Amino acid sequence: MTDTLSTAVSHELDGNALLDAYRTMRTIRAFEERLHDEFATGEIPGFVHLYAGEEASATGVCLHLDDRDAIASTHRGHGHCIAKGVDVKAMMAEIYGRRTGSCHGKGGSMHIADLSKGMLGANGIVGGGPPLICGTALAAKQKGTGGVGVAFFGDGASNQGTTLEAMNLASVWQLPAIFVAENNGYAEATSSTWSVAADNIADRAAGFGMPGVIVDGFDFFAVHEAAAEAIQRAREGGGPTLIEVKFTRYFGHFEGDQQTYRAGEVAYARENLDCLKRFRARVTETGQVEAARLDAVDAQVADLIDAAVEEAKAAPKPTAADLETDVYIEY
Amino acid sequence: MARTISYREALGEALAQEMERDESVIVLGEDNAGGAGSPGEDDAWGGVLGVTKGLYHRFPGRVLDTPISESAFVGAAIGAATSGLRPVAELMFIDFMGVCFDQIFNQAAKFRYMFGGKAKTPVVIRTMYGAGLRAAAQHSQALYPIFTHIPGLKVVVPSSPYEAKGLLIQSIRDDDPVIFCEHKAMYDVTGDVPEDSYTIPFGEAGVVRDGDDVTIVAIGRMVSVAEEAAKQLAESGVEAEIIDPRTTSPLDTETILESVENTGRLVVVDEATPRCNLATDISALVAKEAFGSLRAPIEMVTAPHTPVPFSDALEDLYIPDAQRVANAVKTVVEWKR
Numbered sequence: 001m002t003d004t005l006s007t008a009v010s011h012e013l014d015g016n017a018l019l020d021a022y023r024t025m026r027t028i029r030a031f032e033e034r035l036h037d038e039f040a041t042g043e044i045p046g047f048v049h050l051y052a053g054e055e056a057s058a059t060g061v062c063l064h065l066d067d068r069d070a071i072a073s074t075h076r077g078h079g080h081c082i083a084k085g086v087d088v089k090a091m092m093a094e095i096y097g098r099r100t101g102s103c104h105g106k107g108g109s110m111h112i113a114d115l116s117k118g119m120l121g122a123n124g125i126v127g128g129g130p131p132l133i134c135g136t137a138l139a140a141k142q143k144g145t146g147g148v149g150v151a152f153f154g155d156g157a158s159n160q161g162t163t164l165e166a167m168n169l170a171s172v173w174q175l176p177a178i179f180v181a182e183n184n185g186y187a188e189a190t191s192s193t194w195s196v197a198a199d200n201i202a203d204r205a206a207g208f209g210m211p212g213v214i215v216d217g218f219d220f221f222a223v224h225e226a227a228a229e230a231i232q233r234a235r236e237g238g239g240p241t242l243i244e245v246k247f248t249r250y251f252g253h254f255e256g257d258q259q260t261y262r263a264g265e266v267a268y269a270r271e272n273l274d275c276l277k278r279f280r281a282r283v284t285e286t287g288q289v290e291a292a293r294l295d296a297v298d299a300q301v302a303d304l305i306d307a308a309v310e311e312a313k314a315a316p317k318p319t320a321a322d323l324e325t326d327v328y329i330e331y
Numbered sequence: 332m333a334r335t336i337s338y339r340e341a342l343g344e345a346l347a348q349e350m351e352r353d354e355s356v357i358v359l360g361e362d363n364a365g366g367a368g369s370p371g372e373d374d375a376w377g378g379v380l381g382v383t384k385g386l387y388h389r390f391p392g393r394v395l396d397t398p399i400s401e402s403a404f405v406g407a408a409i410g411a412a413t414s415g416l417r418p419v420a421e422l423m424f425i426d427f428m429g430v431c432f433d434q435i436f437n438q439a440a441k442f443r444y445m446f447g448g449k450a451k452t453p454v455v456i457r458t459m460y461g462a463g464l465r466a467a468a469q470h471s472q473a474l475y476p477i478f479t480h481i482p483g484l485k486v487v488v489p490s491s492p493y494e495a496k497g498l499l500i501q502s503i504r505d506d507d508p509v510i511f512c513e514h515k516a517m518y519d520v521t522g523d524v525p526e527d528s529y530t531i532p533f534g535e536a537g538v539v540r541d542g543d544d545v546t547i548v549a550i551g552r553m554v555s556v557a558e559e560a561a562k563q564l565a566e567s568g569v570e571a572e573i574i575d576p577r578t579t580s581p582l583d584t585e586t587i588l589e590s591v592e593n594t595g596r597l598v599v600v601d602e603a604t605p606r607c608n609l610a611t612d613i614s615a616l617v618a619k620e621a622f623g624s625l626r627a628p629i630e631m632v633t634a635p636h637t638p639v640p641f642s643d644a645l646e647d648l649y650i651p652d653a654q655r656v657a658n659a660v661k662t663v664v665e666w667k668r
């Protein structure tokens with residue numbers, strides 16, 4: 001059975017928690033919009049996939065997580081990293097290929113990771129993450145930490161055998177795992193309405209014996225609520241959940257994508273659905289947070305991103321001495 | 332009539348000409364048309380590489396987009412090949428072999444032998460390999476040695492637009508499963524390519540340059556690196572013979588051995604990591620079959636035994652370049668017992 005959650009009022013979040021959520025979403029947005037601009041200058045090497053538009057998903061889920069919990073991400077991983085607490089400056093330096101980066105310049109945008117934060121890595125392989133999360137969840141279960149594993153993956157990845165096998169295994173082993181299918185409408189140029197044979201990705205949950213929920217991915221509160229329930233169930237030994245988060249991405253599949261396969265949906269979403277706009281409208285209308293405090297966050301985030309880019313550009317690159325290190329622990 | 336076109340265009344032309352000639356040829360892969368179910372253009376990508384651009388409208392029903400399900404669609408291509416079609420499947424990055432390898436090496440590669448010679452599996456799997464685009468560890472590997480290791484697979488590694496076209500047409504007509512490895516930094520490389528359809532046979536190396544002092548065997552994009560080194564070396568009076576095997580399976584051992592018998596020196600240039608790669612394979616061949624002709628130990632120029640690094644500063648050190656090839660040649664030419 002698939003339930004659709006409407007925007008639910010969250011009783012758990014006080015003003016400070018709301019401000020944290022807003023700061024995370026704003027940081028992701030500012031990080032991605034800045035990368036979009038910087039990429040156009042030709043200074044950023046490699047492939048860059050931006051998460052703008054999808055901030056409510058990473059933020060709404062990761063707000064429930066702590067250092068016991070692990071997440072696996074995708075090629076579109078900056079948002080998940082930021083939401084799980086990876087250092088923004090180290091991320092930026094990594095994207096610029098610097099020695100000061102999260103992975104010392106060896107990974108790049110598609111492989112940012114911070115195991116100390118339970119961030120198991122962005123992933124260059126579509127469907128690479130879900131099986132790994134079965135493993136982190138198994139470890140948490142065996143060790144009795146109360147931790148959970150969260151696999152973020154796209155609509156495209158929902159068709160990958162690894163993802164489907166992982167969901168089955170998680171159910172068979174009753175793992176504390178949460179599968180977050182981020183349905184942004186496309187896998188590269190291919191529509192999810194075409195590639196996903198079911199009406200909804202969440203409908204597949206039934207086939208794996210776990211609950212499936214669909215949430216409006218532009219609505220932070222809806223994501224937060226759905227994640228709360230799934231994560232609590234997992235922590236209490238109730239097994240895995242599949243959450244399908246629906247929204248659209250604001251930029252191309254990767255930077256440089258001409259996007260001729262799209263129509264006008266981005267302009268519409270930015271104007272009418274945007275998660276940050278809706279969050280701001282709601283918390284100021286209810287009087288939970290004053291607009292001025294949100295403005296202050298915007299300014300702080302802008303400064304942080306400026307500094308991150310400036311420091312990244314000035315940071316040293318790795319050298320020949322780094323080329324053959326870290327292949328093994330010992331060899 | 333030959334004209335100058337790119338590696339990408341040469342590949343697209345090969346596909347178009349074969350689809351024109353033979354109705355059983357179909358093309359499938361992720362976004363090979365691009366835009367399935369989307370509100371905009373329905374032929375938006377032509378593959379991430381743009382190789383199949385235009386084929387979707389030209390050959391209705393014969394260019395199939397796929398979900399991101401490599402095991403399923405590569406396996407489907409293999410199954411269709413056993414059943415009368417000649418599918419050309421695109422496995423975007425060679426690194427993604429990881430998610431569909433069973434269908435390739437336990438299924439396609441084994442049928443012929445395991446079924447006592449009764450099966451025929453004329454499938455082509457086009458895939459992109461190689462470093463240089465800052466694509467990092469999971470999108471940059473040169474994994475053709477792994478396929479070369481598997482009996483039953485043929486492995487093609489073209490080094491120029493001319494080879495790309497002729498070898499792809501041969502691959503499509505060939506009745507065995509073929510892994511066709513395109514270097515991702517070569518799509519915009521241009522060269523003379525005949526307009527008419529032509530084939531380049533498997534197992535026949537190209538002698539790219541004649542020389543008497545040293546034999547350089549180079550694979551794929553490394554051929555152009557070897558050529559650059561040879562130019563440099565010629566200025567100091569060292570004439571290198573460059574051999575481009577074109578296919579690593581079957582391998583033209585004869586041309587390699589003949590050349591080494593003449594030059595007495597061998598340098599193998601392989602972008603793959605150094606263990607169990609084409610450099611070690613060809614070196615072993617020469618050490619065993621032409622030992623008496625060797626006047627110096629064999630040199631191998633390869634990537635280091637590491638994953639491909641992201642940072643340009645490291646990736647540039649990772650990829651074998653002309654300087655390293657020239658140095659290796661100097662080592663073998665100057666070697667004294």
Ligand SMILES: Cc1ncc(C[n+]2csc(CCOP(=O)(O)OP(=O)(O)O)c2C)c(N)n1
Nearest residue numbers: 076124125126154155156157186187188427
């Ligand atoms: C195994 C594998 N197949 C194909 C790709 C190429 N690829 C990278 S991202 C992508 C689309 C992924 O779509 P989706 O899962 O919906 O994530 P989104 O990009 O929309 O965030 C594809 C096909 C890959 N990286 N790995």
Ligand SMILES: [Mg+2]
Nearest residue numbers: 154155186187
């Ligand atoms: Mg998607």
